[in-house]
Amino acid sequence: RVQATGEDLTYRWMYSNNGGKTWSASGSAGADTDTLSIAMTARRMGQMYKCVITDSNGDTVESTAAAIVSK
Numbered sequence: 001r002v003q004a005t006g007e008d009l010t011y012r013w014m015y016s017n018n019g020g021k022t023w024s025a026s027g028s029a030g031a032d033t034d035t036l037s038i039a040m041t042a043r044r045m046g047q048m049y050k051c052v053i054t055d056s057n058g059d060t061v062e063s064t065a066a067a068i069v070s071k
Contacts, residue, residue, distance in 0.1 A: 001035045002063045008056035016048040020065055023050070044068050 002011070013036045014023040026049070029037040036049065050065040 002051045002053065003034065004053045004061070006053075006055040010054045012052045012054075014050050014052060016065070017046075020048050040068070045070055 011032055011034050013026040013028070013031045015026050016023050025031065026036065026038075028039075034051075036051070038044065038049075045068055048065045048067045051063040052060055053063070054060045
């Protein structure tokens with residue numbers, strides 16, 4: 001989950017399978033909201049996720065990327 005303030009915010013969750021070199025739009029549940037829901041599967045281990053937030057002026061900010069790891 002990410003938190004942001006502003007007017008008419010839009011959210012786009014992105015994922016990377018190569019350590020953040022390239023990013024693709026997530027198709028998981030909530031990919032266009034402030035909360036992303038993904039199934040934790042073995043193939044997702046090591047994937048990185050970040051959220052790109054855009055306001056009504058078209059200004060964007062990105063969350064810090066986080067990787068999925070197992071305990």
